[in-house]
Structures are given as structure tokens and as C-alpha cells.
Amino acid sequence: MPDVRFALFDTTIGRCGVVWADSGIVAVQLPHPDEAQTRGRIRQRHTDLVEALPPARVQTAIDGMVTLLQGRPIDLSSVELDLGDQPAFNREVYAITRGIPPGATLTYGAIAKRLGGVELSRSVGTALGQNPCPIVVPCHRVLAAGGKPGGFSGNGGVLTKLKMLAIEGAAVNHTPSLFD
Structure with missing residues (x-):
């Protein structure tokens, strides 16, 4: 490039x-x-x-x-991204994810349903794990079933995800454990 x-x-x-x-x-x-x-x-x-x-x-x-990240909601959907080297499926996942406003969340399953079926949930998670533009493509706003945090590939893992969600005031069904 x-x-x-x-x-x-x-x-x-x-x-x-x-x-x-x-x-x-x-x-x-x-x-x-x-x-x-x-x-x-x-x-x-x-x-x-x-x-x-x-x-x-x-x-x-x-x-x-x-x-x-100061906790003031702002829409980053107009930020121009170059995702041309990403697979088409990933770009579709990122487009849906960019539509989640600050303080709100969607589940992997909800995104999968929009893309064709709940059976795509694991593929949605894989795409989000490969997200090259966290924050702008707010993958931290995507949760597992039941409002649980699910995974997060950024440094610090789920704790970073939870911190970002807390800054935004999003509700997450999670009690930290030694296994997170």
C-alpha cells in the first residue's frame, strides 16, 4: 500500500x-x-x-x-476507512457494527441474522476478531448471547472491552472472574 x-x-x-x-x-x-x-x-x-x-x-x-473514550457519545460512522484488503464478509460485519451507537450493543447472533442466519455467529466473531479499526468499527459493542461480553482480541482482552463499554455507559451482564 x-x-x-x-x-x-x-x-x-x-x-x-x-x-x-x-x-x-x-x-x-x-x-x-x-x-x-x-x-x-x-x-x-x-x-x-x-x-x-x-x-x-x-x-x-x-x-x-x-x-x-472520554465518555461523550459521538458518531464515528462518517470516518473514512480503507478496508479494501478485508474479505467481503468481514466488511459486511463491520458495516453493521459501525451502525451500533455509543452506549448500545448488539449480539453476535443479531449481526449473524442480518447477514443470513444465526449459524453465522461464529464467523461474525471471527470477523470482529480480525477488525483492523477498533473504536471506529466498535467491535467492543458486540456481545455474546445473554448480554455476556464474549471475546475481545485487543490488548487486555475482555477487561479492555468492558472498560470501553463502561466508558460509553453500556449495560453488560458480567461478573468478572479469574477465567476472563
Whole structure:
């Protein structure tokens, strides 16, 4: 992908990263324990990147993500993404997921039904586990049956998901255990 750049930015959950091309945002990196690890994770997934100041459209997306993670509902559905390298099914899952407003949730099964049948629930979970743009594609708003949190592939796992949902004021049926 030509001319791909990235920047790091601070949020209430830690230092995140954003990767963009002329065609839109390619990836959002949730924070790792320190900035070097976050930067390393970005470079692991996207080689030959240049760190740069974000252009206005990317800065607007960053500002939106920061605002959302401060607990102020904001609609990020207008943020332009470049998901062209993602499978068609994943892009369909991401489109539905982007329609979930802050503070609300859907289940994997509800998304699967919209795509053709509840039997696609596992495939929905797989697609969300491969989500290159968390926060903008709010996969943290997708829950398992019964309002349970289900999985989360971001650093920190389900605890990060629960933290993001709590910031947004979403209700989750969950009592933390040693096995989360």
C-alpha cells in the first residue's frame, strides 16, 4: 500500500495508534502497556511505515476517538476507512457494527441474522476478531448471547472491552472472574 503513515495519540484507555493512506484509515491500534509496544505492534502489522503528523481528516477521526473514550457519545460512522484488503464478509460485519451507537450493543447472533442466519455467529466473531479499526468499527459493542461480553482480541482482552463499554455507559451482564 503506497504512502501509508501512522501517528500515536493519547486516550483515556492509553496511547493508541492510527494508520492511514490517501484512501482512508487503514488501522487503529489499541494501546499496549507502553508506547514502544504500541508502536512495535503497528510496525509488525504494517511494515515500512513513516510516523507523521496526521492530516486534517485523520486528526478529526483521532479527535472523535478521544472524545468517545472520554465518555461523550459521538458518531464515528462518517470516518473514512480503507478496508479494501478485508474479505467481503468481514466488511459486511463491520458495516453493521459501525451502525451500533455509543452506549448500545448488539449480539453476535443479531449481526449473524442480518447477514443470513444465526449459524453465522461464529464467523461474525471471527470477523470482529480480525477488525483492523477498533473504536471506529466498535467491535467492543458486540456481545455474546445473554448480554455476556464474549471475546475481545485487543490488548487486555475482555477487561479492555468492558472498560470501553463502561466508558460509553453500556449495560453488560458480567461478573468478572479469574477465567476472563
